[in-house]
Every structure is written in structure tokens, then in C-alpha cells.
Amino acid sequence: MSGKVIAVANMKGGVGKTATVVGIAEAFAAGGKSVLVIDLDAQANASICIAGDATLSDLMRRHCTIDGFIGEFTRKGWSTSFDSFIRSDVSNVTHQDRPLKLALLASSPALRDLERDLIYTLTAKKKNLGEIVEALWDLMQEQFQLSKRGFDVIIIDCAPGISVLTEVSIRLADLVVIPTIPDFLSTFGLDAFCANMWERKLNGEKANAPRGLPYVLATRCRPINVHKATIAALRLEASASKPSFKMFKAVVPEAAAVAAALGNLDAHAQFSEKWTPRIAEVLEEIVGEIQETFNARA
Secondary structure (H helix, E strand, O other): OOOEEEEEOOOOOOOOHHHHHHHHHHHHHHOOOOEEEEEEOOOOHHHHHHHOHHHHHHHHHOOOOHHHHHHHHHHHHHHOOHHHHOEOOOOOEEEOOEEOOEEEEOOOOHHHHHHHHHHHHHHHOOOOHHHHHHHHHHHHHHHHHHHOOOOOEEEEEEOOOOOHHHHHHHHHOOEEEEEEOOOHHHHOOHHHHHHHHHOOOEOOEHHHOOOOOOEEEEOOEOOOHHHHHHHHHHHHHHOOOOOOOEEOOOOOEOOHHHHHHHOOOOOOEEHHHHHHHHHHHHHHHHHHHHHHHHHHHO
């Protein structure tokens, strides 16, 4: 497996998306993979959890963030590259006494306004939404092709909802992971999200369609009847003859250890110590399933 792009997305917030991004990124890196996380969420939660407050503040100050890249691209055009905005070896987490090979293209709150301004600019040039997505698709595809040379795995943290950057990321990804709490409200819009993104082609172009069905990951699971029943219903739907999504076998339990791991911004720790052996084992199971998925599609 090399140069694979994973997008982590959901229309709904608060479903464990940041924990999924950070957890699987560190699990891949603990397994010896070279990993790049691209944070496309203006909340920058994944960025701060991976880099820590001091490093992220420095990256924002120097505009070495995804919005800094977009801003420079609008000024300089296609000569601009992700490379000068990527912070290498950003993690303070280790595994078997070696640092994780984890790099970050960070986000910042400025991304929200910059994305909106970019849409306004392209709209003023008489481009419709499909053409705007296509223009960004061309840009991101070229950047991903360059980045794939240096990383085994690229993980994109998408903003909640369906922004233009989220749509582009989903259509470029080799695999889309949808973290979902197994309850009524969290799964309510799941079918609509899948139908919107996986059944609708971009300007009728099959080439820009997502590359495979998304995989739902049950997160923040508790041993209560409603969660058990919802997971069973999701698995039944995923096993249908024409499903709108597939589902991971592994589930992420709701645990204080997850919140503690995300809040461990500055202290150096071993991967299994940071997440606790129980959660680390779940993350390794998810990574194993992802690798099996890629092998099956090869």
C-alpha cells in the first residue's frame, strides 16, 4: 500500500471525526507508515491534537497552513506546491522508542473565510458550482499526486457538512470513512449524505465520481440497547444487495481514554500509552481493515 488517500467526513459534527483522524493517523504511523494529515476543517481540531498549541500557533503566524497555500495559489498559480506548507515530523508520539513518521498540513480559522472568498471569486467569473468543484478537483489532484511520492498514507480531515473542499476530497479519496455515533440523530442523514455524494456525478463526469462506497465507522459506542440495535441495523443495511455504504467490523467505544489522548498536546508518550492498550488495539484493527480494503480493490 502506498500513496493512498483517505477522507474522513460526515455531514454531522460531534461524531468523533477528529478522534478518528488522529487515531488512525497515529496507528498507521506506529505500524511503520509515513503519514500526512491534511486538515480541511477550519476548527483545526486535528491540527492542534497532532501538533500541539505552540507549534500550531507558529504555523498560523507564518501562514504555513492550508489557507496559506490557497492564498498563495490565488496569487502565483500552478507553481505553488503543498510541500512548502507541510510540517514534517510534527508528532511527539513514539512507538517502540522511535518517533512516528507523521506530517501535517494544518488548518486555521481563516480557512472558512478564504474558501467563501474563493467561491465568490469563481462565481464572479461565471462559474457554476460544478465548475468550481472541477477547478478545485484539478488543483487538489495535482497536489495529491506530488504528495503521494513522499507518503504511504494521506488522511484528510473534512469539515462537517458538504463544503466545496469536502466534496473535492471525497471525490479524490481512495477510501472515505464516515464516523457515526450509533443513535437515531447521528445516523438520520447518513443515507442522504451517501446518495448525494456517491450517486450524483459531477457535471455528468464519471471520472470525478467517488472511487468506491464509503465505510461507516461506529464511534463513541456504549453498551446500551439503542447503540446495539443501531449497529445491527447499519450492518444489515451494509450487507444489502445494493448498499449505499459498507461498514467496519471494529467499533470505537466511548471512553475517557479517547478524550484524554486528544487532550495530550505536549507530553511525549508511547502510542499505546497515549491511547491505552484497549483503544490502541481498536485503532490497529481499523487500520488492518483499511489495508484489507485497499488490497481487495487493487
